[in-house]
Amino acid sequence: MRDLRISVTDRCNFRCTYCMPFDEYQWIARREVLSFEEIERIARLLLPFGIEKVRLTGGEPLVRKDLHRLIARLAAIEGLEDLSLTTNGALLGDQAGDLYNAGLRRLNVSIDTLRADRFLALTKRGNLEEVLAGLFAAKKTGMNPIKINAVIERGVNDDGILDLVEFARTNGLGLRFIEFMDVGNSNHWQTSSMVSGREILDIIGSRYPIVEHGRRAGTAPSVDFEFLDGSGDVGIIASVTQPFCSSCTRARLTADGKLVTCLFSESGHDLKAMMRQGASDTELTDQIAAVWRGRIDRFSDERLEALQSSRGYQPEARKKIEMIKLGG
Ligand SMILES: C[S@@+](CC[C@H](N)C(=O)[O-])C[C@H]1O[C@@H](n2cnc3c(N)ncnc32)[C@H](O)[C@@H]1O
Ligand code: SF4
Numbered sequence: 001m002r003d004l005r006i007s008v009t010d011r012c013n014f015r016c017t018y019c020m021p022f023d024e025y026q027w028i029a030r031r032e033v034l035s036f037e038e039i040e041r042i043a044r045l046l047l048p049f050g051i052e053k054v055r056l057t058g059g060e061p062l063v064r065k066d067l068h069r070l071i072a073r074l075a076a077i078e079g080l081e082d083l084s085l086t087t088n089g090a091l092l093g094d095q096a097g098d099l100y101n102a103g104l105r106r107l108n109v110s111i112d113t114l115r116a117d118r119f120l121a122l123t124k125r126g127n128l129e130e131v132l133a134g135l136f137a138a139k140k141t142g143m144n145p146i147k148i149n150a151v152i153e154r155g156v157n158d159d160g161i162l163d164l165v166e167f168a169r170t171n172g173l174g175l176r177f178i179e180f181m182d183v184g185n186s187n188h189w190q191t192s193s194m195v196s197g198r199e200i201l202d203i204i205g206s207r208y209p210i211v212e213h214g215r216r217a218g219t220a221p222s223v224d225f226e227f228l229d230g231s232g233d234v235g236i237i238a239s240v241t242q243p244f245c246s247s248c249t250r251a252r253l254t255a256d257g258k259l260v261t262c263l264f265s266e267s268g269h270d271l272k273a274m275m276r277q278g279a280s281d282t283e284l285t286d287q288i289a290a291v292w293r294g295r296i297d298r299f300s301d302e303r304l305e306a307l308q309s310s311r312g313y314q315p316e317a318r319k320k321i322e323m324i325k326l327g328g
Contacts, residue, residue, distance in 0.1 A: 001292055002217070002249035003053040004046055006039060008067065010255050010322075012060040014088050015124035016112075018151055018180055018187050020322065032256045036070045038275055042253055043074060045284055049292065050249075053082040055108075059255065062091035068098040075103025082106065086149065090126060092134025100141035108176070109135050110149045113157045114167055122156065139171075147174030147235075152195040161203045169208075169231045176222055176235040182303075182315040183263060184322035189315045191307060197238030201225070204234060218247065239263075240307075243300030251292070254321070259288060262297035266319055 010028050015021055034042075043054060054074060061067055074083055084106035085099070092109070111131060113119050119128040139146055148168055152158050161177070168175035177200045182189035204210060209228040216224065221244060222235035252260040257272025269291045274284055306313035 001046065001049040001051055001251050003055070003251070004043065004051050005055050005057055005250065005252045006043070007058050007253065007255045008039070008056055008061045008070065009033065009059040009064045011063050012058060012088070013063055013090055014060065014126050016088075016151075017122055017124070017156075018153060018189075019183075021124075021186055025322070028256045032272070034253075034255065034257045034272060036073060038257065038272065039070060039253070040073045040077075041275065041281075042257070042271055042284075043080075044077060045281060045288065046251065047077065047079060048285075049251075049288065051080070051251075053084070054080060055084045055086060057086045060088050060090070061085055062087050062095055068095065068102040068104075071099055071102035071104050084108065086110065088123070088126065089131035089134040093130065093137045096134065096138040096141050096143070100138075100143055105143055107138055107143050107146045108149050109138070109146065110151075111135070111164070112150045112152070113160045114163050115160065118157060118160075135173075139173075145174050147176055149176050149178060151178045151180055152200060153180050154193050154195050156193075158195050158199075158203075161200060162207055165204055165208065165234065168234070169227065172232065174233065174235070176237060178237045179240045181239055181263075185316050185319065186322055191313070194240055196241045197223070197236040198241065200236060210234065215244070215247070221248075221250075239300050240303065243298075243304050245298040245301045248297075259291055260321065261291065261295045262299050264299035264303075264318075265297065265321055268321070 012020060015023065056070070071083070074080065083104065085104055086108040089109040089111070109131070112122055116128040119126055135146065148164065150164050152161065164175060177197070179197055180189065180194045210225040211228060213224040213226055213233070215222065221237045221239065223238070224233050224235045226233045254260060254268055257270065257275070258268025259271050260268040269287070271284060271287070274287060303313055
């Protein structure tokens, strides 16, 4: 176990077509959502398992009231060097200062297109101008690194790849392209909608010479490439076409306190119930160890095997937890 994703809420102010396209979901009841104290307790218990990085996500983490207070609690944990946040950026303009003052330095902002009309169509509720203003407000605080996450969907935004590269290079931002994945069952994923990491790289390479650097620490999901002219780097997360299950070191904590061992899991292990029934730190640690020892997930490997076989792959055959619950 090396990195931890914490979903702080399943709610979101956007409705991205590839993530949570419906207006209504069966939301986690408020009393079931972990308090900041409970999140901090689990983070502290997980640290000795080898956690080096913690990322807050959701749903949209910035819709969780006073998120900066959780940042301050986590930033104070000794030995946790790498604390980051992934956001859609809509509320960054208001919150960037508080987040920075609470100790946040590393930030990912999801921007899939630089065309305002398309941004609205993709997110259903998003205003690109507001998101860009939030991004630059965060940059002004001194947060660094700031990276853009972009999911590429065929026929939707694949003609904007070079625009995103240009934008990131010009503004000194990192950039991660993510293959469209079949997380959850709401997004009606089909192989044909996915643009492979290879295709994305070819498009980037057609304009900018790049050199591969590989995966950070050998285990990060992103394979990184550096621009030969020294203007930054770009990463590709190709979990569909180049799965990395065998080197995955990521644990996930859902907003309602379940420990999940894979992005494509069907269920999690309920730590919140144990905590609220009075479990001791030792009991919780023993349970976490048992879950992690029993981990046999290799979903993306299996998906690729199915995709390459004559039987094909049926994305809806398995009832996966939705991205907003798990924390993307
Ligand atoms: C689930 S979101 C949560 C944080 C925040 N709301 C945001 O959008 O950045 C985290 C990341 O997952 C990505 N994501 C969501 N659905 C995806 C999918 N089906 N395939 C690949 N990435 C996806 C988003 O683009 C985002 O970068
Ligand atoms: S990708 Fe992020 S912003 Fe978009 S619907 Fe999912 S949680 Fe919300």
